[in-house]
Amino acid sequence: MQVQQTAPLSRGRVSNLPIIRLIDGVNEVVGRIVSNVAIVFAGIIIYDVFMRYFLGEPTRWAFDLTKQLYGFYFIMLGGYALRHQAHVRVDLVTERLGHTARRWTEVAGYVIFFFPFAWVFARRSWDFAITSYNQGEVTYGAVQLPVYPLKMAMFVAAVLLLIQGVSEILKLVLDKADHLEPMEPLDVR
Amino acid sequence: MSGESIALIMSGLLLLGLFMGHPLAFVLGGTAVLGAVIAGKPMVLGIVINRIFGDVLDNYVLIAIPLFVLMARFLSDSGVTDRMFEALRHLMASVTGGLGLAVVFISILLAATTGIIGASITVMGMMALRPMLQYGYDRKLATGLIAASGCLGILIPPSIMLILMASYAPGLSVGQLFAGAMLPGVVLGVMYAVYVAFIAWLKPEWAPPVADEEQISRGAMWRMLIVEAVPPLILILGILGSLLAGVATATEASAIGAVLALLIVIMRGRFEWSTFYSALLETGRTSAMILFIVVGATAFTGVFNITGGLRASQDLIRGLADDPYTLVAVMLLVVFILGMFLDWTGIVLLSFPIFLPLVAEMGIDPLWFVVLMAVVLQTSFLSPPFGYALFYMRAISPPEVTTTDIIRGVIPFIALIIVMCVMIIVFPALVTWLPTALYGG
Amino acid sequence: DTWTMTTTWPSSLELIEIDRHWVELANDLVDDDKLTIEFYDGGSLVPAGEVFGAVESGTIQAGADWPGYWAGRDSAFSPLSTTASLFNAVDYVNWIQEWGGADLYNEVYGKFGMVYLPYGVTNNESGFRTVDKPIETIDDLKGLRLRLSGLEQGKLLEKLGGNQVSMAGGEIYQSLERGVIDGAEFSTPNVDFSGGFQQVTKYWSTPGWHQSSSVFGVMINKAAWDALDEETQSRLKTAADATMLWSLAFTEKRATEAFGKFKEAGTEITRLDDDTLAQIQTMANETIEEVACENPLSAKVYASQIGYLQDYAQWRDASAPFNLGRTPDGPDLAKIQECAQ
Ligand code: NA
Ligand code: NA
Numbered sequence: 001m002q003v004q005q006t007a008p009l010s011r012g013r014v015s016n017l018p019i020i021r022l023i024d025g026v027n028e029v030v031g032r033i034v035s036n037v038a039i040v041f042a043g044i045i046i047y048d049v050f051m052r053y054f055l056g057e058p059t060r061w062a063f064d065l066t067k068q069l070y071g072f073y074f075i076m077l078g079g080y081a082l083r084h085q086a087h088v089r090v091d092l093v094t095e096r097l098g099h100t101a102r103r104w105t106e107v108a109g110y111v112i113f114f115f116p117f118a119w120v121f122a123r124r125s126w127d128f129a130i131t132s133y134n135q136g137e138v139t140y141g142a143v144q145l146p147v148y149p150l151k152m153a154m155f156v157a158a159v160l161l162l163i164q165g166v167s168e169i170l171k172l173v174l175d176k177a178d179h180l181e182p183m184e185p186l187d188v189r
Numbered sequence: 190m191s192g193e194s195i196a197l198i199m200s201g202l203l204l205l206g207l208f209m210g211h212p213l214a215f216v217l218g219g220t221a222v223l224g225a226v227i228a229g230k231p232m233v234l235g236i237v238i239n240r241i242f243g244d245v246l247d248n249y250v251l252i253a254i255p256l257f258v259l260m261a262r263f264l265s266d267s268g269v270t271d272r273m274f275e276a277l278r279h280l281m282a283s284v285t286g287g288l289g290l291a292v293v294f295i296s297i298l299l300a301a302t303t304g305i306i307g308a309s310i311t312v313m314g315m316m317a318l319r320p321m322l323q324y325g326y327d328r329k330l331a332t333g334l335i336a337a338s339g340c341l342g343i344l345i346p347p348s349i350m351l352i353l354m355a356s357y358a359p360g361l362s363v364g365q366l367f368a369g370a371m372l373p374g375v376v377l378g379v380m381y382a383v384y385v386a387f388i389a390w391l392k393p394e395w396a397p398p399v400a401d402e403e404q405i406s407r408g409a410m411w412r413m414l415i416v417e418a419v420p421p422l423i424l425i426l427g428i429l430g431s432l433l434a435g436v437a438t439a440t441e442a443s444a445i446g447a448v449l450a451l452l453i454v455i456m457r458g459r460f461e462w463s464t465f466y467s468a469l470l471e472t473g474r475t476s477a478m479i480l481f482i483v484v485g486a487t488a489f490t491g492v493f494n495i496t497g498g499l500r501a502s503q504d505l506i507r508g509l510a511d512d513p514y515t516l517v518a519v520m521l522l523v524v525f526i527l528g529m530f531l532d533w534t535g536i537v538l539l540s541f542p543i544f545l546p547l548v549a550e551m552g553i554d555p556l557w558f559v560v561l562m563a564v565v566l567q568t569s570f571l572s573p574p575f576g577y578a579l580f581y582m583r584a585i586s587p588p589e590v591t592t593t594d595i596i597r598g599v600i601p602f603i604a605l606i607i608v609m610c611v612m613i614i615v616f617p618a619l620v621t622w623l624p625t626a627l628y629g630g
Numbered sequence: 631d632t633w634t635m636t637t638t639w640p641s642s643l644e645l646i647e648i649d650r651h652w653v654e655l656a657n658d659l660v661d662d663d664k665l666t667i668e669f670y671d672g673g674s675l676v677p678a679g680e681v682f683g684a685v686e687s688g689t690i691q692a693g694a695d696w697p698g699y700w701a702g703r704d705s706a707f708s709p710l711s712t713t714a715s716l717f718n719a720v721d722y723v724n725w726i727q728e729w730g731g732a733d734l735y736n737e738v739y740g741k742f743g744m745v746y747l748p749y750g751v752t753n754n755e756s757g758f759r760t761v762d763k764p765i766e767t768i769d770d771l772k773g774l775r776l777r778l779s780g781l782e783q784g785k786l787l788e789k790l791g792g793n794q795v796s797m798a799g800g801e802i803y804q805s806l807e808r809g810v811i812d813g814a815e816f817s818t819p820n821v822d823f824s825g826g827f828q829q830v831t832k833y834w835s836t837p838g839w840h841q842s843s844s845v846f847g848v849m850i851n852k853a854a855w856d857a858l859d860e861e862t863q864s865r866l867k868t869a870a871d872a873t874m875l876w877s878l879a880f881t882e883k884r885a886t887e888a889f890g891k892f893k894e895a896g897t898e899i900t901r902l903d904d905d906t907l908a909q910i911q912t913m914a915n916e917t918i919e920e921v922a923c924e925n926p927l928s929a930k931v932y933a934s935q936i937g938y939l940q941d942y943a944q945w946r947d948a949s950a951p952f953n954l955g956r957t958p959d960g961p962d963l964a965k966i967q968e969c970a971q
Contacts, residue, residue, distance in 0.1 A: 035473035038255050038447075045252075045444035049437065052810075058775055063249070063796060066440075071246030074255065077477035078484075086474040087212035087481060088532070094210035102210075109211030113219025117488070120222050124238040128683065135742075140702040140781070143796070147702065154242060233634075235689030236676050243677030359640050359673065362803075438810065494674050495634060495690075542674070549641070 017174065023167035024083055027160055031080025034073060041069040064145045072153050079160035082168060103172050110169045118165050122158035129155045190228050192497025199224040199489070199498055213535055214478075217485030221492040228496040236495060237488040244487045245480060249440060250356040250363060255476035256443035257347050262468040262475075263450040264421060267459040270299055273421055274316045276414040286389025286396040288326065289334055292317050293382040296338030297375065298418070300345035301425040310339030310578055314585035327395035328590050330388060333598025336578040337605075338381055340570045343533060344563055345374035346429060347446070349479065350533050352439060354559050357541040361556055363439035364432055368624040369560040371429075376619065377564070377609050384605060420453045433627055479534060486538030494542065502543050513551045514614075517558065520544050521565050521610065528569030532577055536569060537562075560620045561613050567606050571599040633667045633854060637694035638678040641671040643799070644821050644884065648750035648846055648877045649694040655869035664862045667692065682849065686742050691854035696846050697735075697746075701781050706738045706927040709935060712841045714782050714914040715907075717935065718955040719753040719843040719878050721942075726845075727871075729938040734931050735847070741927075745855040749870035750846030750877040753885070755838035756822050760813035761806055764900050765835035768909055777802050777814035783840045786917045790910065799825070806830040815840060818881055819888035828895035836901050839910050846877070908959075915961040922966045929970035936963045 048062035081087055094102050129151040137151075138144035171177040199220055206216030218237075225234050245251065264270050274295045281287040281294075292313055299309045313335045321331040343350040346367035355363040389396040427449065432442040454460050493499050506523075510516035520540075527536045540562075548558050570578035573596050582595045613619050635653065639646040653669045660666075676684045681693040682700050698711030717725070725731040726748050735746040758765055758776060765771060772791035778784060784794035795811050805811045807830045814831075815838065816822050847870070855863065893899065902910070922929040943957040 031473060032470065035469045038259055038469060038472055038476075041252065042256055042259070042444040042447050045256075045441055046448055049441050049445065052775075053436075056773070058793065058795070060793070066252060067247060067249050070252040070255065071242075071248075073473075074476050074480040075246060075484075077473045078481050081474045081477035081481065082212075084474055086478045087214050088478055088534070089210050089212045093208045105209050106211070109206065109209045109216075112209075112223075113206050113211050114215040115219075116222040117215055117218030117485070120234050120237065121218070121241070124235060125241075127687065128238045128242065131683070131686070135703045138702045140699060140779070140796075143784075143794075144702070144781070150246065151242065154238075154246065233689060235687045236680075236684055239676040239680035239684050239689070243680040247677075247679065360642055436809075438805070491675060494670070499674075546641070546671075 017170060020167045020170055023163045027079040027083045027164050030160060031077055034076045037069055037073040041066045041073070060143045061145065064139050064143060068145070068150045071150055075154055075157040076160065078157055079164035082161060082164045103175065107169060107172045110165060114165050118158065118162040122155065122162050125155040125158050192501030195224060195228050195496045196498035196501045198227055199493055207530065214481040214485040217482070217489040221488035224496060225492045230496060233492060233495045236491045240487040240491045241484050245483050248356060250352060251480065252440045253352050253363065253443035254349050254479060255472055256447045257349060258475050259468065259472040260443065260446040260450040262472050263447065263454050266464050266468045267454040269421060269453060269457060269459065271316060272417040273298065274313070276417040279410045280414060283398050285393050285398050286385050287398060288317065288321055289330070289385035289389065289396050290382055292334055293338050293378055293385060296341055297345060297378040298421070300341040300374065301429065309342045310336060310581045311585060313339055314582060318586065322587065325394065325397050328594045329598035330395050332582050332586060332590060332595045333602055334381065334385060336571060336582045336595065336599050337602035338378070340567050340578055341374055341378050344370055344377065344567060346371060347443065350537065350563060350566065353483070354537055354563065357537065358545055358555060358559055361559060365556055365624045366559060368433055368627050369556050369620045370563050372619050372623055373560060373564055373609060373613060377606065380605050380609065381602065384601065420456070424449050424453060482534045483538060486535065489539070490542045499543060503547055506547060513553050516547060516551055517553065521561065524562060524565050525568055528566060529572045530575050531569065533566040533569050536566060554621065556624060557617050557620045561610060564606060564609055564613060568603050571603055631665050631857065633665065633691035634670070635667050635692035635694065636670040636675045636681060636690060637672045638681050638696060638699060639672040644824060645846065646672065648873065651876060652749045652848065652869055652873040655872055656866055659865040659869055660862050665858065685744060685849045685851050688851045688853060691851050693849045694846065695849060696844060698780055704738060704741065704927060705781060705921060705925045706931050708781055709928065709931045710735055710738060710845065712780065712844045713935070714786050714917065715839045715842055715911050716958055716960055717843050719751040720954045722751050722843055722845050723874060724942065725935060725938045730934055734934055738927060738931070739849055743852045745850045745852055746847055747850065747867060747870040748845050748847035749873040751874055752818050752844045752877065752881040754843060755815060755817060755841040756819050757834065757836045757838040758813045758815050759822070759827050759831035760833045760835065761809065761831055764833040764898065766900050766902065767906050774812040777805065777811050778840060780841070782917050782921050785921065786840065786914055789913045789917060803827065803830060818885050819892060820884035823888040823891050828892055828897050832898060834892060834897050834899045836899060839907060911959055918961045919965055923969035926970055929966050933963065933967045933970045936960050936966060
């Protein structure tokens with residue numbers, strides 16, 4: 001069973017395929033920027049609580065905006081989490097396989113499960129986002145916040161996830177994946 | 190294609206993916222897509238996107254998940270929780286079984302700051318396991334205790350599991366679930382402590398007193414305890430208090446908790462930009478990990494539902510049980526067995542859509558049922574073969590501790606969890622008393 | 631053929647009974663080889679807010695709703711679902727069936743590739759329930775944080791000095807109890823009672839001026855509708871008409887029972903006086919004129935509704951006191967007609 005890996009930030013992956021470097025780099029940058037959004041929505045919530053309890057003037061926009069920022073935050077980090085192999089998996093069976101067998105089992109996992117899902121996710125969220133954009137959809141109520149930017153972000157996030165899958169499967173096929181090696185015991189938090 | 194066949198096919202795919210070691214989130218999502226195609230209804234895949242957006246992105250309750258993770262990260266990454274344990278260790282180590290009791294108490298405290306099992310177990314394992322083994326604690330007792338106590342974090346609020354459960358259970362709020370799980374969580378912790386004390390009395394050689402190698406004075410020790418343990422304690426009481434007393438919603442409490450935790454870190458002089466930034470990155474990855482399982486599960490459940498798999502599963506359970514107690518027993522057994530293979534995230538997300546309508550049908554109190562589920566899910570970390578806590582323990586244990594030691598060590602605690610479940614069934618007030626007192630009927 | 635249908639209502643909300651009633655009638659009236667409707671409780675297929683998108687995209691064939699939920703996509707959905715201090719339930723029935731309303735539902739939903747069968751009306755909503763302070767005049771509304779849904783409703787409340795707080799139905803109870811909001815409107819008395827609001831609010835201010843009555847119905851994907859033969863289509867419409875009449879009597883009976891239960895539970899019920907209601911009417915008219923003039927389609931719907939009110943007023947007023955409801959002193963028809971161009 002794999003434990004979430006802590007950030008091996010200093011230990012970057014060495015790979016000579018430019019496409020892998022490019023994809024990993026894109027998701028790394030997105031991850032490092034988007035991770036900060038947690039502070040933004042925490043701040044907005046606190047501001048709203050303060051305005052409500054101490055000044056008696058709740059904001060009209062905090063509820064919808066924090067919800068949108070939170071959605072943006074986690075969905076955009078899917079590819080980044082995959083790049084760091086942070087998604088929970090059960091590998092008690094596969095860890096008993098030899099290196100090559102394990103590698104190809106992982107490749108099969110991507111082909112059977114990951115890509116069908118990631119493709120449907122990306123393809124359908126494009127339709128979903130573009131419908132919302134064409135309708136100029138806004139939130140329902142007196143505060144009319146546009147909804148389509150979040151739906152667009154969902155599509156972008158799906159694409160980031162999809163391309164990270166391409167990078168991960170290339171690493172497996174080219175035998176450059178480093179998460180197959182046993183981790184340091186104390187790498188667990 | 191019949192609901193029964195599609196239920197069978199999708200369950201089979203799910204198992205296949207899990208055993209292939211593919212990430213749970215994508216096994217769920219991929220099974221949804223394959224299930225829809227195999228059922229000959231690829232057009233239903235549209236609901237996958239509707240559900241991901243409406244159930245996961247556009248969900249106010251789930252905002253609390255990244256923020257509670259962040260709060261826990263701030264506290265543990267900056268060493269505040271380590272120091273808390275050190276203080277308590279000095280206080281209690283010198284009596285028979287004392288170190289064991291310190292592990293339980295500090296775990297209850299940690300449980301109230303974090304919901305992250307890995308964090309609790311690792312902190313305790315690194316701080317407590319070596320001294321315990323060094324001074325002759327029984328290997329099974331030491332590892333079992335640390336693993337089981339570390340799991341209290343998902344039961345004692347604030348708990349990410351309870352937040353997710355509330356988001357899946359219509360009509361139950363996070364506050365109600367927190368209040369409902371509070372007493373069972375603390376009682377379970379106390380039962381662990383009583384068990385340790387009992388073992389220490391029965392077999393003192395299994396839990397000997399530990400000489401304090403640092404020889405600090407009683408005054409210094411109390412000062413240390415106050416300085417290290419009190420601020421996090423205030424944080425815990427502040428968050429839970431404001432939540433239960435009705436000053437703030439769970440989402441607001443999580444934001445306040447994260448900021449207060451950061452303030453504690455700053456006040457303790459342990460703030461560093463690098464730690465701060467890595468806590469943010471770590472939180473991003475953990476949150477994405479949890480919430481993408483929700484994404485995969487909502488896709489799975491949507492397809493499972495529309496293709497008739499859900500109705501078939503419910504009919505199967507209905508056929509097995511026609512009175513409320515048998516129904517609950519069957520469902521708990523299913524959860525216990527699932528717990529041997531999956532962790533709580535997958536179990537909650539897959540079983541709630543099937544179970545909760547049946548629970549409502551039978552007129553069972555949903556709050557009581559959900560908390561009972563939460564207690565049983567403690568075993569999902571401890572039961573072999575796939576128990577996260579077992580794996581965490583193995584990862585941090587020295588080589589002389591065998592996997593068998595750890596597995597045998599957790600068995601008495603699994604038994605205590607089952608005893609706790611029976612107590613909740615016999616005395617439902619354990620769950621319902623606090624929410625009723627706080628929120629009325 | 632088989633349709634998959636869901637609704638915006640979870641099984642715990644009594645509004646779902648209207649949807650179930652229509653589905654049962656429809657399945658009884660239509661031969662099984664022509665059409666079977668498989669109905670799923672709200673939330674089990676898609677979350678409430680996504681029912682529209684699921685029907686629009688054809689993922690499912692039918693979805694029951696309250697049109698106002700879709701006002702974020704087109705503000706014209708708002709008057710199709712309710713009005714602030716204008717229509718009562720009978721007005722909606724009249725307007726839909728004989729004054730051209732049904733066509734307007736199909737025009738607005740038609741923009742999104744859907745056909746609409748309105749099949750439920752409920753009359754006046756409860757009004758605001760407050761925790762510790764009764765609302766008896768407009769002054770009492772000033773500064774209050776009130777849970778309220780709807781675009782016109784929110785703007786009207788702001789004109790009256792209150793603050794609109796948007797939150798899902800499931801969050802209202804806790805928010806009232808914790809003082810996150812000072813009060814809330816939710817639905818009709820029976821639905822409110824099942825939500826337990828008598829436990830957390832002491833006061834109830836009638837009437838429900840923000841939502842004088844409501845319409846419910848089913849969105850049907852255009853392609854699925856066109857695939858039906860004419861006879862099946864007409865049977866579905868018959869089921870809708872029958873359900874609409876039943877829903878009026880059913881919900882009024884249930885509201886009456888619940889009103890008694892609220893009194894028994896010790897809720898203090900106050901009524902806004904006629905002067906206050908007249909002032910609210912003036913501001914509601916202003917709000918409607920403003921909102922309608924931001925969207926020609928919305929103006930078209932409002933113009934048709936106000937046109938109906940004026941037309942019907944002649945006979946309605948003459949038949950007093952044996953008439954159905956009142957003729958409101960509504961918004962300026964000419965002004966709204968201009969915005970509908
Ligand atoms: Na916890
Ligand atoms: Na397990």
